[in-house]
Every structure is written in structure tokens, then in C-alpha cells.
Amino acid sequence: MSQPALLVLEDGRSFAGTSYGATGETYGEAVFTTGMTGYQETLTDPSYHRQIVTQTAPHIGNTGINDEDDESERIWVAGYVVRDPARVPSNWRAKRSLDDQLKSQGIVGISGIDTRALTRHLRERGAMRAGISTEILDPSALLEKVLQQAPMVGADLADEVTTAETYVVPAVGERRFTVVALDLGIKSMTPKRMAERGIEVHVMPATASLDEVLAVNPDGIFMSNGPGDPETTEHPTTLLKELLQRGKPYFGICFGNQVFGRALGLGTFKLKYGHRGINQPVLDRATGKVEITAQNHGFAVDAPIEETVETPYGTAEVSHVSLNDNVVEGLKLTGRDGRVLAFSVQYHPEAAAGPHDSAYLFDRFVELMEGRA
Numbered sequence: 001m002s003q004p005a006l007l008v009l010e011d012g013r014s015f016a017g018t019s020y021g022a023t024g025e026t027y028g029e030a031v032f033t034t035g036m037t038g039y040q041e042t043l044t045d046p047s048y049h050r051q052i053v054t055q056t057a058p059h060i061g062n063t064g065i066n067d068e069d070d071e072s073e074r075i076w077v078a079g080y081v082v083r084d085p086a087r088v089p090s091n092w093r094a095k096r097s098l099d100d101q102l103k104s105q106g107i108v109g110i111s112g113i114d115t116r117a118l119t120r121h122l123r124e125r126g127a128m129r130a131g132i133s134t135e136i137l138d139p140s141a142l143l144e145k146v147l148q149q150a151p152m153v154g155a156d157l158a159d160e161v162t163t164a165e166t167y168v169v170p171a172v173g174e175r176r177f178t179v180v181a182l183d184l185g186i187k188s189m190t191p192k193r194m195a196e197r198g199i200e201v202h203v204m205p206a207t208a209s210l211d212e213v214l215a216v217n218p219d220g221i222f223m224s225n226g227p228g229d230p231e232t233t234e235h236p237t238t239l240l241k242e243l244l245q246r247g248k249p250y251f252g253i254c255f256g257n258q259v260f261g262r263a264l265g266l267g268t269f270k271l272k273y274g275h276r277g278i279n280q281p282v283l284d285r286a287t288g289k290v291e292i293t294a295q296n297h298g299f300a301v302d303a304p305i306e307e308t309v310e311t312p313y314g315t316a317e318v319s320h321v322s323l324n325d326n327v328v329e330g331l332k333l334t335g336r337d338g339r340v341l342a343f344s345v346q347y348h349p350e351a352a353a354g355p356h357d358s359a360y361l362f363d364r365f366v367e368l369m370e371g372r373a
């Protein structure tokens with residue numbers, strides 16, 4: 001039997017719908033993603049921790065849940081909003097339905113609401129706190145609880161998603177390089193993309209010390225995607241400064257781009273409603289090429305696009321920009337001899353789910369470690 005559910009946004013707008021997934025109540029930042037496919041990867045991406053995710057694609061759950069596509073060991077979204085869930089999943093890899101998966105992991109969702117109206121509202125007013133409940137069905141009572149929640153600005157969440165212990169993803173074939181990947185909420189596809197290129201990846205907790213990192217004698221350093229406000233990330237930023245000082249090649253993705261920006265002395269800021277989806281156009285300013293990229297970020301680096309920035313480690317510049325709104329999508333650090341020392345992107349070259357236009361960036365990381373970049 002379908003049970004009623006209520007979604008309330010912090011500005012008082014509310015949507016009445018039907019329970020989807022687990023019953024109960026949940027709170028988080030309401031955001032939307034424009035991915036037409038890849039809901040399994042979205043749900044299990046640790047960067048969505050504490051976010052209530054709305055899918056703009058109206059029909060979700062068609063291919064069920066399989067045993068291969070998880071990006072981590074659990075669903076991380078705080079809540080899930082879909083227009084019209086599939087009643088019967090159908091795919092040769094499907095092991096169970098999305099509804100059952102949400103239920104078994106205790107993820108509260110809502111269906112049957114006008115997700116276009118919700119998305120337009122978030123686009124006009126910005127991402128904001130929200131709550132979903134199957135128990136409190138009075139909008140003003142739920143709103144009261146929404147207003148008690150902590151906002152995303154100022155949220156330091158790496159410790160809540162990072163690995164407890166270091167683990168090693170072995171290189172496929174011959175080991176050519178050793179990389180330390182600081183886990184700020186890493187997606188499982190990222191070390192796989194490196195391993196495919198002969199990189200042995202030591203995935204370390206977000207709290208790993210400089211000594212622990214150097215003990216592995218890494219050829220390169222990587223920092224992952226992850227949830228929360230980059231302005232709160234003190235330890236990874238300090239660690240990265242120390243590693244850049246030592247001339248370690250660096251590659252960062254998403255949160256790793258924001259940490260890199262901060263290590264270079266740049267600021268970060270919250271975007272109105274962020275970039276989430278697998279159809280986001282990005283310009284590579286050096287080549288003039290456009291990539292269609294997978295993205296999931298609510299914050300961005302504040303850097304001058306046309307100018308270079310002198311830093312203690314070299315010259316920094318914006319390498320990639322969003323073609324939708326000119327937001328910084330990549331950074332590059334160059335030494336006095338013109339060689340690239342470190343780089344990062346705000347989007348997801350591991351692209352799970354997503355287009356593979358940006359896979360070349362993992363090759364660029366290899367070239368960086370070979371001293372050829």
C-alpha cells in the first residue's frame with residue numbers, strides 16, 4: 001500500500017507525495033542532478049552524503065540495482081526524490097529493485113511529486129536545507145525540524161566518509177607507479193582507472209600524516225572527491241602544501257580540485273545550485289577542446305580566469321572552465337621551466353556514470369609522474 005510522504009524546503013515550499021524506499025524522516029541539503037542514467041552510481045557516491053537528491057529524469061529505477069556499479073559500500077544520499085519510480089525493474093544485471101535497495105539501507109525517499117517544479121524552485125532560490133517524512137505530514141511541523149539542521153556551508157564531512165584503514169588497489173599488470181590517494185570520499189572507479197594504467201594506489205584515510213604518506217615513497221599524490229564545504233578542510237590542505245613543497249606530482253578530482261585551490265592560496269565559494277549531472281560542457285582552455293563531463297559539486301574555486309597566480313610552488317592558472325556559467329573547472333600549476341607540476345579538475349574523469357571524454361586526464365597524471373607533462 002502506498003503511504004503518504006512530505007518534502008519540505010527551508011523556505012517553506014512543500015510537496016506532498018508518496019513514500020519511496022524506507023519510511024521515517026530524513027534531512028539534508030536539497031539538490032538536483034540532471035543525469036539521465038547512473039542512479040546507482042549517484043546514490044553510492046560519498047560526495048552526496050547529507051544531500052537529498054532529486055533526479056530530474058522522471059522515470060528512475062528501470063534497470064534495478066546490480067552487483068557491479070556501486071561507487072562505495074553503501075548508499076550515501078540522505079534522501080531521494082523521484083517523479084515516477086519503475087514498478088518492475090528489467091535488466092540482465094539487475095539483482096533487486098531500487099525500492100528494495102533503498103528500504104534495506106534505510107534511505108527515506110519520496111515519489112510522485114512534481115520534480116520539475118522542485119528543480120525550478122531550487123534553480124531560482126538555490127540549494128537549501130530540506131526534510132522528507134512519512135511521519136510528520138504537517139508542513140509547518142516538518143519545517144520547524146528542517147530549520148534546526150546544520151547547513152552545508154561550514155560542514156566538515158571528510159571524517160564521516162573516509163576509510164578507517166589504508167588499503168591498496170594493486171596495479172593491473174606491471175606496477176609502474178605508486179600513488180597515495182587521500183580518501184575524502186573516494187569513488188571506487190577512481191583507483192580502478194589508475195590501476196588500469198599501472199599505478200598501485202594506496203588509499204589512505206583523510207587524516208593520514210605527512211610521514212605516513214612519505215613512508216610509501218609515492219611517485220604521485222591524488223586527492224579525491226568528497227562531501228562538505230572545502231573551506232573547512234584544514235588537514236588535507238596543509239598536507240598538500242607540504243607535498244607540493246617537496247615537489248610531489250599531484251592530481252585532484254572535485255574536492256581534490258578545491259583542496260588544491262586552497263593550497264595555492266585561492267578561496268572557494270558556494271554555488272547557487274551547483275553542477276550535478278553527466279552532461280556538463282567544459283572547455284579545456286589550452287586546447288580549445290570541449291568535453292562533456294560528469295559533475296557533482298556545490299562549491300567552486302574562486303580564481304581569475306584570464307590571469308595567472310604566483311604561488312610559493314609555481315605559477316597557477318585556470319585550465320578548464322564550465323561553458324554553462326564560466327565556473328572554474330580545473331587548475332594547473334607550472335614550474336619556472338614551463339613544466340606542469342600538478343593539476344586538478346572539478347569534474348569526474350572517472351565518469352561512473354558518465355561520458356568518457358575526460359579519461360585522458362589519468363594518462364596526463366602518468367605523464368606528470370614520468371616528467372613528460
Ligand SMILES: NC(=O)CC[C@H](N)C(=O)O
Nearest residue numbers: 047225226254255298299
Ligand atoms: N564531488 C565532490 O567532490 C564535491 C565537492 C564539494 N563537496 C562540493 O560540493 O563542491
